[in-house]
Amino acid sequence: MISFSHVCKRYAGGKDALNDISFDIGEGEMVFLTGHSGAGKSTLLKLIMQIERATTGQLVIAGRNLGRMRSARVPQHRRQIGVVFQNHSLLFDRSVFDNVALPLQIAGYKPSDCGRRVRAALDKVGLLDKERQMPIALSGGEQQRVGIARAIVNKPPIVLADEPTGNLDPALSAEIMRLFEQFTEVGVTMLIASHDHGLIKRMDKRILALNEGSLVFDGMLPKEPR
Amino acid sequence: MPEQRSDGASLAKRSLADNFSAWLAHHKYSFRSTLARLVADKAQTLLTSLVVAIALALPALLFLALLNLQQLGHSWDTEPKLTLYLHERASEVAIDKLLVKLRGDARIAELRYIDADTALREFEALSGFGSVLEGLEQNPLPAAVELSPAYGFQSAEAQRLLAQELAVLPLVAEADIDLAWVQRFLAITELLRQVVWFLALLLALGALLAIGNTVRLIIENRKDEIVIIKLVGGTNGFVRRPLLYTGGLYGFFGALLALLLLVLVSLLSAAKVESIAQAYNSSFSLQGLSLVQVLQLLGLGTALGWLGAVIAVGRHLSKIEPS
Numbered sequence: 001m002i003s004f005s006h007v008c009k010r011y012a013g014g015k016d017a018l019n020d021i022s023f024d025i026g027e028g029e030m031v032f033l034t035g036h037s038g039a040g041k042s043t044l045l046k047l048i049m050q051i052e053r054a055t056t057g058q059l060v061i062a063g064r065n066l067g068r069m070r071s072a073r074v075p076q077h078r079r080q081i082g083v084v085f086q087n088h089s090l091l092f093d094r095s096v097f098d099n100v101a102l103p104l105q106i107a108g109y110k111p112s113d114c115g116r117r118v119r120a121a122l123d124k125v126g127l128l129d130k131e132r133q134m135p136i137a138l139s140g141g142e143q144q145r146v147g148i149a150r151a152i153v154n155k156p157p158i159v160l161a162d163e164p165t166g167n168l169d170p171a172l173s174a175e176i177m178r179l180f181e182q183f184t185e186v187g188v189t190m191l192i193a194s195h196d197h198g199l200i201k202r203m204d205k206r207i208l209a210l211n212e213g214s215l216v217f218d219g220m221l222p223k224e225p226r
Numbered sequence: 227m228p229e230q231r232s233d234g235a236s237l238a239k240r241s242l243a244d245n246f247s248a249w250l251a252h253h254k255y256s257f258r259s260t261l262a263r264l265v266a267d268k269a270q271t272l273l274t275s276l277v278v279a280i281a282l283a284l285p286a287l288l289f290l291a292l293l294n295l296q297q298l299g300h301s302w303d304t305e306p307k308l309t310l311y312l313h314e315r316a317s318e319v320a321i322d323k324l325l326v327k328l329r330g331d332a333r334i335a336e337l338r339y340i341d342a343d344t345a346l347r348e349f350e351a352l353s354g355f356g357s358v359l360e361g362l363e364q365n366p367l368p369a370a371v372e373l374s375p376a377y378g379f380q381s382a383e384a385q386r387l388l389a390q391e392l393a394v395l396p397l398v399a400e401a402d403i404d405l406a407w408v409q410r411f412l413a414i415t416e417l418l419r420q421v422v423w424f425l426a427l428l429l430a431l432g433a434l435l436a437i438g439n440t441v442r443l444i445i446e447n448r449k450d451e452i453v454i455i456k457l458v459g460g461t462n463g464f465v466r467r468p469l470l471y472t473g474g475l476y477g478f479f480g481a482l483l484a485l486l487l488l489v490l491v492s493l494l495s496a497a498k499v500e501s502i503a504q505a506y507n508s509s510f511s512l513q514g515l516s517l518v519q520v521l522q523l524l525g526l527g528t529a530l531g532w533l534g535a536v537i538a539v540g541r542h543l544s545k546i547e548p549s
Contacts, residue, residue, distance in 0.1 A: 079459035103458045106461075
């Protein structure tokens with residue numbers, strides 16, 4: 001689903017943000033991307049979303065080689081990727097329903113279709129009763145779940161999450177992780193950038209660790225003897 | 227959600243008809259949501275529309291005034307005519323001789339002799355200043371000959387030559403080309419029309435800038451929204467559409483306001499114009515805008531607003547990309 005081979009990203013200032021990164025993430029896999037801030041997590045996510053383009057190397061996302069993608073194709077590409085942002089990135093001038101419906105409107109779904117899908121997504125994150133509320137009236141955890149509903153509403157094959165539990169307490173974090181696990185059960189590929197080591201340890205999934213732009217670890221954490 | 231994958235794949239395989247209906251649906255949505263936003267922000271909408279309204283109403287008003295003036299000019303008998311004013315002491319015999327001579331001139335198609343008494347009566351009847359003349363002991367008006375040049379001698383130059391020639395005849399005190407001032411008047415209105423065009427262009431440019439600036443501010447205010455839309459796969463067109471509708475609607479509202487202003491002004495001036503026209507014994511009445519012109523004005527306003535938005539969007543939208 002997500003395939004990096006010898007990917008480098010150098011910003012205009014000459015700083016290497018990513019250096020010779022290679023890995024493959026299969027369909028339905030759930031992978032944590034970890035590393036200190038500045039290690040290149042955000043850059044890696046931006047490459048997948050085509051906010052930035054790789055300097056060298058090859059990226060294949062959902063069977064598409066991004067190196068040859070014209071910029072006019074980028075919006076189409078992004079519709080295949082649901083993104084959960086750390087800061088929720090909700091639009092505060094419209095209701096929860098309209099926030100979640102945005103990707104469907106963009107993709108051109110019929111209004112009747114929209115309603116059904118939006119409610120299914122809100123049901124999934126347990127916010128069906130809040131569809132008419134404005135995001136500002138929701139708690140941080142609820143806002144995050146609206147963001148998740150928006151990321152999955154058009155059933156993208158890939159979901160990226162950038163520090164999705166950054167501001168949440170452990171109970172809420174665990175709840176959101178359970179939600180993400182459910183998505184992988186139906187074949188969604190999940191890539192979660194996080195520096196919450198406790199959480200990552202508890203989840204016991206594959207880990208990609210970045211350090212100063214290089215991939216320093218790819219695999220499961222060794223089981224600690226009890 | 228077991229159907230998940232097939233759905234993801236079908237995203238890329240949408241038919242042309244589906245794409246068209248999605249495009250149409252978004253146009254509808256953009257129009258409605260833009261209208262709702264404009265109605266919600268009444269002060270800004272009124273202000274921007276007013277700029278457009280003034281930019282449209284002022285030239286339209288001047289054009290209307292010119293149109294009416296030209297209509298007035300054309301409504302005067304445009305048959306070319308010369309008037310020869312005769313010396314007061316010319317004898318009747320000499321006048322008869324002159325008339326015979328003039329009737330024999332091939333350049334003159336028709337002529338009418340008006341003696342001093344007739345001239346006085348006509349003047350009294352037409353001008354309404356009869357009572358003033360009653361106070362005079364003597365008839366101040368000279369006898370005159372009105373003549374129409376023959377076909378082929380009706381050009382301004384031919385008339386001028388004829389008048390020049392006739393003016394030196396011993397009985398003739400003065401030879402006037404009656405319509406020369408009408409032609410001058412029409413020439414002046416033509417010049418005015420050019421000035422108004424120039425003014426209209428300047429005002430249109432002003433309206434364009436005003437709308438462009440408003441749209442730029444809207445883009446500025448919706449930066450976050452634009453970034454999010456682009457992040458979840460919105461195309462530039464998707465972002466641009468509501469902004470273009472915003473400009474178009476500002477223009478349309480502006481044109482509506484302009485029409486309102488025009489109606490108001492013509493209602494206010496119609497009564498005055500009529501009373502003046504009556505004083506001049508003229509059946510002249512103000513000509514308003516035709517339905518076609520009303521539609522043209524609305525179309526022009528909308529196009530102006532749309533263009534302003536296109537310019538603003540072209541300059542400012544591309545700078546907003548997720549980072």
